[in-house]
Amino acid sequence: MKLFVSEGNPHCVKVLVVLELTGVKYKVVPFLNRPVLPVLLLPSGQHLFSPNAICQYLFEVGGKEASNSSSQFLEWEATELQPVLIQALHMVALQGKTHDAGLVLKGSLSWLEQCLSKRRTQFLTAETVTVADIVLWAAFYPILADPGFSAGKKCSYFFIFASCVRASQKVLQGKGLESLKNFLKKQPTPHTQRKDSQPSTNTEDLDPAMTEEEIEATAQAWCKGLPDCPDAPQRQHPILPQEGKRNVLVTSALPYVNNVPHLGNIIGCVLSADVFARYGRLRGWNLLYVCGTDEYGTATENKAREEGLTPREICDKYHTVHSAIYKWFQIDFDYFGRTTTDRQTEISQNIFWRLHERGFLLEDTVEQLRCERCQRFLADRFVEGVCPHCRYPEARGDQCDKCGRLINAVELKEPQCKVCGQTPVIRTSKHLFLDLPKLEGDLEQWLERSLSSGDWTPNAKHITHSWIRDGLKPRCITRDLQWGTPVPHPDYREKVFYVWFDAPIGYLSITANYTSQWEKWWKNPQQVELYNFMAKDNVPFHSVVFPCSLLGAQDNYTLVNHLIATEYLNYEDTKFSKSRGVGVFGDMAKDTGIVSDVWRFYLLYMRPEGQDSAFCWADMALKNNSELLNNLGNFINRAGMFVSKFFEGCVPEIVLREEDKCLIAQVCWELKQYIQLLDKVSVFHNLHHKYLSAHFLLVVARIRDALKCILNISRHGNQYIQVNEPWKKIKGGDNDRQRAGTVTAVSVNMACLLSVLLEPYMPTVSVTIRAQLQAPACCGSAMLAADGCFLRSLSTGHRIGTVSPLFQKLGSEQIEALRKRFGGQQVWKNSPMHLIRKDIICKLQSHLLQHFLVIYILSGRQDKIF
Numbered sequence: 001m002k003l004f005v006s007e008g009n010p011h012c013v014k015v016l017v018v019l020e021l022t023g024v025k026y027k028v029v030p031f032l033n034r035p036v037l038p039v040l041l042l043p044s045g046q047h048l049f050s051p052n053a054i055c056q057y058l059f060e061v062g063g064k065e066a067s068n069s070s071s072q073f074l075e076w077e078a079t080e081l082q083p084v085l086i087q088a089l090h091m092v093a094l095q096g097k098t099h100d101a102g103l104v105l106k107g108s109l110s111w112l113e114q115c116l117s118k119r120r121t122q123f124l125t126a127e128t129v130t131v132a133d134i135v136l137w138a139a140f141y142p143i144l145a146d147p148g149f150s151a152g153k154k155c156s157y158f159f160i161f162a163s164c165v166r167a168s169q170k171v172l173q174g175k176g177l178e179s180l181k182n183f184l185k186k187q188p189t190p191h192t193q194r195k196d197s198q199p200s201t202n203t204e205d206l207d208p209a210m211t212e213e214e215i216e217a218t219a220q221a222w223c224k225g226l227p228d229c230p231d232a233p234q235r236q237h238p239i240l241p242q243e244g245k246r247n248v249l250v251t252s253a254l255p256y257v258n259n260v261p262h263l264g265n266i267i268g269c270v271l272s273a274d275v276f277a278r279y280g281r282l283r284g285w286n287l288l289y290v291c292g293t294d295e296y297g298t299a300t301e302n303k304a305r306e307e308g309l310t311p312r313e314i315c316d317k318y319h320t321v322h323s324a325i326y327k328w329f330q331i332d333f334d335y336f337g338r339t340t341t342d343r344q345t346e347i348s349q350n351i352f353w354r355l356h357e358r359g360f361l362l363e364d365t366v367e368q369l370r371c372e373r374c375q376r377f378l379a380d381r382f383v384e385g386v387c388p389h390c391r392y393p394e395a396r397g398d399q400c401d402k403c404g405r406l407i408n409a410v411e412l413k414e415p416q417c418k419v420c421g422q423t424p425v426i427r428t429s430k431h432l433f434l435d436l437p438k439l440e441g442d443l444e445q446w447l448e449r450s451l452s453s454g455d456w457t458p459n460a461k462h463i464t465h466s467w468i469r470d471g472l473k474p475r476c477i478t479r480d481l482q483w484g485t486p487v488p489h490p491d492y493r494e495k496v497f498y499v500w501f502d503a504p505i506g507y508l509s510i511t512a513n514y515t516s517q518w519e520k521w522w523k524n525p526q527q528v529e530l531y532n533f534m535a536k537d538n539v540p541f542h543s544v545v546f547p548c549s550l551l552g553a554q555d556n557y558t559l560v561n562h563l564i565a566t567e568y569l570n571y572e573d574t575k576f577s578k579s580r581g582v583g584v585f586g587d588m589a590k591d592t593g594i595v596s597d598v599w600r601f602y603l604l605y606m607r608p609e610g611q612d613s614a615f616c617w618a619d620m621a622l623k624n625n626s627e628l629l630n631n632l633g634n635f636i637n638r639a640g641m642f643v644s645k646f647f648e649g650c651v652p653e654i655v656l657r658e659e660d661k662c663l664i665a666q667v668c669w670e671l672k673q674y675i676q677l678l679d680k681v682s683v684f685h686n687l688h689h690k691y692l693s694a695h696f697l698l699v700v701a702r703i704r705d706a707l708k709c710i711l712n713i714s715r716h717g718n719q720y721i722q723v724n725e726p727w728k729k730i731k732g733g734d735n736d737r738q739r740a741g742t743v744t745a746v747s748v749n750m751a752c753l754l755s756v757l758l759e760p761y762m763p764t765v766s767v768t769i770r771a772q773l774q775a776p777a778c779c780g781s782a783m784l785a786a787d788g789c790f791l792r793s794l795s796t797g798h799r800i801g802t803v804s805p806l807f808q809k810l811g812s813e814q815i816e817a818l819r820k821r822f823g824g825q826q827v828w829k830n831s832p833m834h835l836i837r838k839d840i841i842c843k844l845q846s847h848l849l850q851h852f853l854v855i856y857i858l859s860g861r862q863d864k865i866f
Contacts, residue, residue, distance in 0.1 A: 341513055397415075621812070674706045678760075
């Protein structure tokens with residue numbers, strides 16, 4: 001894995017900056033013989049020649065994720081900004097015309113200044129630095145850093161990265177623009193650019209560029225109405241793979257049974273998977289969604305001891321609690337099972353014997369931590385100490401939550417038993433290990449196929465690559481416990497399987513308890529696509545350890561094709577803690593008086609897709625009152641009320657004008673975006689095509705962004721109604737009344753489409769809208785067929801039902817009471833100074849983590865932001 005750069009090539013600055021800020025390990029080969037574009041040699045042997053493609057690839061491998069907005073900035077940089085920059089560099093370095101160069105760059109810098117002035121942060125597209133920030137400012141750096149260059153007072157907003165300085169030293173060798181002369185002389189003679197094209201900085205502002213022919217074709221398709229199609233078939237159990245259909249198997253990480261899931265647990269696995277599963281069913285996929293409680297291990301034994309119950313009783317109790325919580329949140333599993341079953345024992349032991357027979361198990365004596373006061377060996381999660389790698393003081397015995405490294409409990413510094421607080425002692429015991437190094441070759445071959453053909457979120461890729469890069473080590477698969485799947489080997493009858501080996505097999509056993517034909521799903525990789533949903537801490541067990549178990553078993557198992565991992569959802573400014581009373585847990589949400597659909601909406605709106613996010617009561621109220629009540633609910637209610645009030649409950653006649661056709665085309669575009677974001681988690685099917693273009697748009701499944709498409713449609717609808725004022729036109733002459741009828745009919749059909757798109761996100765609201773509109777049962781399958789098409793589902797004369805408001809306002813007093821109720825000991829003071837201090841701390845942390853210095857330049861004065 002090598003990155004080739006050349007002296008005097010300004011394009012090399014940006015790739016070196018990305019390399020430094022992401023921490024990706026590549027060997028940099030300096031100074032090619034001639035100043036060509038930087039080249040990245042990939043592990044597959046393929047090469048990337050586009051600087052922006054290299055930056056995007058390194059950013060993604062580094063565990064970051066690029067939004068559509070970032071990709072649009074990259075496209076603008078490559079197609080619009082680079083010609084201007086080359087011209088400016090040519091003027092300064094070869095002609096000495098620094099003043100003219102400033103005029104050339106004035107428009108681009110002023111526009112970027114405007115973009116930043118509209119944002120609450122100093123970043124272009126997000127709350128933290130993205131690949132767009134790095135590429136743009138690193139591209140500007142060589143010329144902006146030149147002492148003789150002046151861009152004028154209006155060109156005030158730009159960053160100077162400390163990383164740019166170091167990268168520039170490597171590329172320019174301390175000679176400044178003088179070192180670029182050889183490069184610039186070999187470039188085509190630059191010409192003045194007159195284009196004003198800039199990327200949109202917000203997906204809500206995107207205006208699809210459609211030709212008149214495309215707009216007309218969309219309007220004609222809409223006017224044809226719904227085709228003759230049967231109603232969506234009811235699910236018939238058991239669901240089994242079918243020849244010629246898209247067979248999708250969806251799992252979400254098995255929640256541990258000994259605790260109550262909090263909001264972060266819910267959005268991290270079951271809710272995200274539920275949205276995708278509901279959407280897949282709407283699309284007509286043959287889809288099975290399974291999950292269940294993970295019930296074995298020391299945590300269950302300790303919980304049972306705390307509550308004076310047996311492990312079986314504690315599992316029965318909390319399995320019921322989990323089931324009730326997920327039912328209230330409307331998680332639509334096809335089957336929700338558990339791991340304490342006979343099928344779990346049978347399948348786990350079968351995989352064990354197959355690994356043993358094929359020589360993939362090792363025997364060794366290991367040191368374990370034992371608490372003499374508790375008189376037991378300590379499970380990894382019941383010992384805490386200082387991480388040996390990053391010195392984090394609260395690292396668990398199996399993994400550090402801060403640096404993500406897996407560790408052995410005996411490696412912890414200053415270990416403590418989490419049950420009694422005593423310092424445990426080290427004792428030896430004989431155990432069995434999965435020989436991961438022996439399986440590493442098979443794993444890497446499989447990973448290359450899966451990563452290139454499926455969708456893995458950037459954090460999943462990064463965590464997996466870090467495991468492979470550091471080299472695999474044998475992992476112990478047995479434990480000195482009682483509550484677990486028994487090891488069938490005669491020499492280890494007193495031991496059980498370690499939960500990390502045992503628990504993922506739960507996916508198989510839960511499916512086996514759902515149907516005796518479970519192998520049609522789990523031993524059928526040719527026909528089945530497997531999606532795993534989880535939080536990022538579960539990635540290594542699903543991307544490395546569990547696949548190694550199945551690869552070693554050599555029984556044609558279905559391995560994960562698409563691994564979707566979220567970052568963490570925090571609570572306000574801290575972590576969820578049941579013991580401290582901090583945060584909302586699943587069994588508490590229904591007691592807040594806020595309906596589950598609103599909880600689903602806000603959690604999905606804040607879904608931590610590219611970085612950690614935080615639940616905030618004030619923001620939840622804001623999103624409910626602005627997006628749901630004033631935007632979505634207002635539009636749907638107005639559309640329905642106009643039909644009821646002005647047209648006696650029947651959809652009026654439609655005579656389309658050009659503006660109506662444009663709106664229909666715009667709505668159809670949002671629909672296609674929605675499908676593109678959810679349908680295929682990656683539109684590219686191999687790494688070569690994915691990164692070749694200098695201005696590609698990276699399209700991955702974004703559950704949160706697809707929700708924004710829904711809100712965009714209702715926002716367009718509200719604007720459409722406001723401009724046309726049907727409540728006034730209905731009182732006018734025939735032409736005005738006809739216009740009011742057209743606007744009302746188009747609007748109520750948009751409401752019908754929204755009812756379909758909302759079903760994966762807010763299922764009860766979706767059903768309510770359809771009932772109010774008396775929408776045809778087949779409208780969803782018709783409009784979501786193929787690439788998606790907005791159709792006239794409610795024809796002239798269609799009678800709707802009774803219309804009523806969909807949402808309620810969340811008041812400030814209600815929200816403040818809930819915030820205090822769930823705030824525990826972590827309630828911030830309300831003084832302005834305290835809030836300022838908190839803001840400063842957050843900014844300082846952001847800057848320190850990103851390793852760069854932000855310089856704010858205003859009217860020739862330099863002031864630090866923080």
